[in-house]
Amino acid sequence: MTADVCVHQAMLLPQNPSQVHASAVNGDKNTLQRLITAESRLRDSEDQFGRTPLMYCVLADRLDCAEVLLKADAAVNKTDHSQRTALHLAAQKGNVCFMKLLLSRLADWRLKDLEEMTPLHLATRNSSSKPLSLLLKHMAPGEVDTQDRNKQTALHWSAFYNHPEHVKLLIKHDSNIGIPDSEGKIPLHWAAHNKHPNATRTVRCILEAAPTESLLNWQDYEGCTPLHFAVADGNEAVVEVLTSYEGCSVTVYDNLFRTPLHWAALLGHAKIVHLLLERNKSGMIPSDSQGATPLHYGAQSNYADTVAVFLKHPSVRDEPDLEGRTAFMWAAGKGSDDVIKTMLDLKKDLDINMTDKYGGTALHAAALSGHVSTVRLLLERGAMVDPLDVMKHTPLFRACEMGHRDVILTLIKDPFVYLVDIDGNSALHWAALGGNAEVCEVLMENGISPNLQHHAGRTPLQCAAYAGYINCMALLIQHDADPNIQDKEGRTALHWSCNNGYLDAVKLLLGCGAFPNHMEHTEERYTPLDYALLGGHQELTQFLLEHGALSIAAIQDIAASSIQALYKGYKVRRAFRERKKLLMRHEQLRKDAANSFVSPSERRTRDAETPEASFPLATTVTPLSTRKCSGTVEEECVMETCSPDTCISVECGSTYERRSPAGSSRPGSAKPVNSGAHVASAIHNRHRTTGAHLKQAAQATPRSTEPPTDSICRSASMGNKPASEHKSKQSNISNSTSVTLQKERRAEREMHRDKDYRSRIEGDKQAGREKQKCTGKEKDKERWMGRTRKKQVDKEKEKKRDSIHSKNQAAIVIQRAWRRY
Incomplete structure (x- = not known):
């Protein structure tokens, strides 16, 4: 016994094998005979995997030991923990001798393992067709199409493993070539999905049995035909075989509205693209659900040779998609410089400044994606540097929005840097919203004001505070950005930071002189503290309270108290003036009487x-x-x-x-x-x-x-x-x-x-005097009752004064007083 055989046998045995299992693996026929004779139950004893000595004989290829066990009436259909019998193991290994021995002992080939696979399914894995042929001899008609858990028959597995002899043998035994599995695929799908150069034989074997149009264009549950799979794998030979049949359609859509031509262009299979264009009898170039043609797919993938095939074909034109974007714009958006050069060279009438339905050009798309080489290429080829889309955005705006510094430096040399979009946003607004501190610095160095407000009144600092970009906020404040500017709704940068719970941003703003009690101009008149409370930011709320922040309710209470004090003072002064007038009148009357x-x-x-x-x-x-x-x-x-x-x-x-x-x-x-x-x-x-x-x-x-x-x-x-x-x-x-x-x-x-x-x-x-004595007590009583009624009236007035409108008016008074202070 060689060393390799010993290693293989050792790998078959469990960690603590029994003596009978070891004898079966090692081929010790005498010891095995003695053990099962001494104790008959040992012939079917199981190890930790549920395997019997007979199974180990199959795995170790010990035919003589298997004969000893079978003579001792060992169970031939006993299964292990995977529900596999000795026949499953023999069919998987392709050991025809063991299969004959087991079948002669009435081994049941219909038994299924945990994957619901029979020995027939496992026999298709072997390149030899003898194990499969042996099993087919013991089967009745109609039993050959037994399905496993995935509803796949032996023919599916034969096509998957690219065994044309197995396919022929199964078809000869009346195997159905049109049974779909759990994914809706028939055996032809699996045959076309094989990347092996010899896959054409298997495909031809299936198609020779039934070369029907329905079989050629059969779609699985994702809408893919066998041609889709052949194109996706780049198997030009299989594509040639499939398209050689007249019934094969090259314009069948899958569930994503993509044809085989779309897949070929997307993967850059130039030869397959040329083949499909030649086999396209309709002459129409299909488009997907977004209106994109195969040329769009090839352009965005930067396959210049594939795009060249499309452009050289007379039936292909650069049609726009549903959003008005051409393949040239797709190439610019993906940075496909080779495709751009190819298209500009092959299409002399190509408009480099063509716009989509939103007014965007190829330069817009390149700037938004940050492809600086594409931007430079377009500018060199004559692209306009300052086109405006429907939102009044220039390519610079798109670059600032995404923070592409190199693109910005390429575009900022032109004077349109001061333009604003339809909402009044400058390039600095978009850069701040994207948190690009370097871009903000470049823009401010080129003259854009950090306090510029758009139509809603928001500044770049508020945009940065909304997203919590500390570095960008610090840079803007360093360039004299005012943290107390309010937009048209009365919100400041502190409002936006508190709304999203950015504690570091709040600390920065308060440290730079932001007023903590600005009220918005809405009906609620919320302060930054109210935003923190509504958002449930406890740590931020505590920090604001420590720095003198007030809620709108507290401001209204203070305002109401101040107004009450002012009103009381006014009443005192008014009463004093009235008394003074009476005293002066009395004095004048006294003087007039004396003079008379x-x-x-x-x-x-x-x-x-x-x-x-x-x-x-x-x-x-x-x-x-x-x-x-x-x-x-x-x-x-x-x-x-x-x-x-x-x-x-x-x-x-x-x-x-x-x-x-x-x-x-x-x-x-x-x-x-x-x-x-x-x-x-x-x-x-x-x-x-x-x-x-x-x-x-x-x-x-x-x-x-x-x-x-x-x-x-x-x-x-x-x-x-x-x-x-x-x-x-x-x-x-x-x-x-x-x-x-x-x-x-x-x-x-x-x-x-x-x-x-x-x-x-x-x-x-x-x-x-007597009358005064009698009426003194009554007057005191009336005076006390009058005071009581006055207190009740005052309480009712205070309740009415607690309404939202009066509080808001009071808050406005206090805010104005604070500003004057």
Whole structure:
């Protein structure tokens, strides 16, 4: 026994083999005979894999030991843990002698292992057809197409292993060539899918049995025909065989709407492309679901020779896809420089500046993909450097968006760097949004402002803050970017960083002077702290609170308190002004009252100058409705202090007795009274002055014993009588009485009336004191109830003041005050 055989036998045995298994592997026939004779159950003993000594005899090719075991009635159909019998192992190894021995002992070939494979399936793996032929002899008609777990028959496996003899033998035994497996593939699919040069024999064997159009164009569950598989494997010989049949279609679509021509162009099989174009009887170049032709596929893969085959064929044109992009644009987008050169050389009428439905050119596609060599090639061949698409994007914008620095440096030499797109975004906006700090630096060095705002008011700093690019943000701030600029919705860069939870970005912004309490201009008026709270960023929220950030609710509370304080101060100042006006008015009235009194010296002077004859002792009083008071103004007496017998005229300072009823007029019915006391009483009632003021007014005008002035006499004497009668009476009194008697009567009359007036004033004061004592408690109670009602009203007002609109207005006031501060 050679060393290789010993190694092979050692590999067959388990780690701790039994003696009977070791004897079977080593071919120790005598020991094996002695062991099974001594103990018969050992002939079917199993090891850790469930294998019996008979199986090890098959694996080790020990035919003599197998005969000993079979003579001892060893179980021929016993299975291991893989549900395989000794016949499975013999068929897999292609050991015809063992297969004959086992079949002679009635081994069942129909038994299936865990993969549901029979010995017939395993026999197809051998290049020799003898094991397969031996099994077919023991099968009844119709049993040859037994399927495994994947619904594959022995014919599928024979085609897969590229065994044309097996295929012929199975077809001879009536194997069905049109049974699909679990993937929908028939044996022809597996035969065409083989890359072996000899695969054409297997394909021909199957097609000779049934060269039908349905078989040639059979599609699996992915829509692929055998021609798809042959093209994908690049097997030109199999493609030649398949397309040689008239029923084979080269324009059949798979589930991705790709034909075999698409696959050939995508994989760069130039010869197969030429073959398929020649075998395409329809002359139409198919396109996929996106409108892309095989030329598009070849162009994006940079297969210049394949593209050249397409361009040289008369039926091929560079048609655009559904988005208006040609194969030339696809090549530019993929950086296929060789294809671009080939297309420019072969197609002299090719428009290098052709646009798609979005206005993009080949230069746009190259700049977006970052192919700097393609960009330079297009510029050298005459491509426009500043075309605008429908979004007003130039190729530079596309490069800035993706951060292709080399492309930017190639394109930025031209003056269109300051252009903005349809949304107002500059190239710096796109570079910041992509987080390309180097690109941002290049753009700012070429004059783009870092505070440029697009149509929505956002700056490049806000774009970088939205994505959390710290390096880009730091570079923008270093170039004087303002972190407190608000967009049209009131959001700052701090809002965007807090919204996405970028703590490092927030630290950078606050460290560079960002105001933490900017409110947005929406109805909610959220602050950066509100964004952090809504996002559930606890660490960020704590950091903002430590740096003085406030939520909108806190700002509204502070604003409401401030407005309440301002309103209370306003009310105090207003009340003070009203009191001041009242005090000033009161003082003015007091001065006017004091000035209206006639001093004693003036009264004595006027009495001395007035003749005694001018003072009548008795006159008649005019009706109240037409009484004249030292002038021409007529008015009714509305004084509350007038008694039924007297009436005060404040304008003239005289007191008269009221007219008696109609028809009664007696002399002396009108008597002048001391004017000073009655003036004080009038001031008391008209101006509601205090008792002290009344006292001061009474004392300020002393009693006068002098006769009244001439005006008083005239006003007292004027009545319904004619003036001639007044004059006659005055002359009679002047002749009948003396001056001394008139003075005595007048003094006596004034003394009595002063006494009556003082007693009446004292009585009124006493009554007022008693009334004040009685009503004091009631006033206190009413005052307390008024305060309670006022508190309730204030509470209701405070509740109404807590509405969102009032809070928002308060927040606006505080924000303006803060800005002014």
